Amino acid sequence: MTASLLDRASKAMLEELDALVATDDIEFGVRLLANTPTHEGRDPERLRRWARTADEFGAALALGPEPLATTARVVESGDGLAKGLLARYTSRPVPTVELFTDTLALAEELTDRLGWRHWYPAGSLRAAAIAHEAVHEQLHHGPAKTALKRSLDHVVLRAGRHRLYGHVAGADEIAAHAYARTVCGLGRSPLMLTAALAAVAEPQHGAPHRPPHGRKK
Helix, strand or coil, X not given: CHHHHXXXXXXXXXXXXXXXXXXXXXXXHHHXXXXXXXXXXXXXHHHHHHHHHHHHHHHHHCCCCCCCXXXXXXXXXXXXXXXXXXXXXXXXXXXXXXXXXXXXXXXXHHHHHCCCCCCCCCCHHHHHHHHHHHHHHHHHCCHHHHHHHHHHCCEEEEECCEEEECCCCCXXXXXXXXXXXXXXXXXXXXXXXXXXXXXXXXHHHCCCCCCCEEEEC
């Protein structure tokens, strides 16, 4: 299936995908935020600050002595392209990372076709998907969730010296991608590859754009 999708991609589309290289990783984060509900009409510079902060937060998570600990089991499914997903984290009934092998295979093929293998070495995409979902597990509860909110400094209420920090939708995705990029030694953010995946897979399925990583409670 993956080969047929790429075979249908026109030369113009492949050239357009290759042009994604000129977009920096933070800009991909800005686009993710801009396309996330609740951010309609927000100041682009504010979105850029949030994207950069979330990116730095995620990268810093990878600088500890050990990778983030995860209790999630890893399972594989083959219907990711139809769902627009590469991986998904669910916390119930038990923490689980679901990898979608068809989307992963398309990502590997696309990486080779576009000449991006030096940024995404063989085997790194699966590892990056698992690392990405490990961050969602950490941000689902516990101190990391609060720390990200504080770093973004999205204050929704002040009462004297007290501040209530609001949730910035999409920031966890950027942080997770930055962590995966750093801990897996990728040359570019997975956000660039997910943008290419969405462009190739979306027309064949007629589904609305959605990031190829999912999260359920």
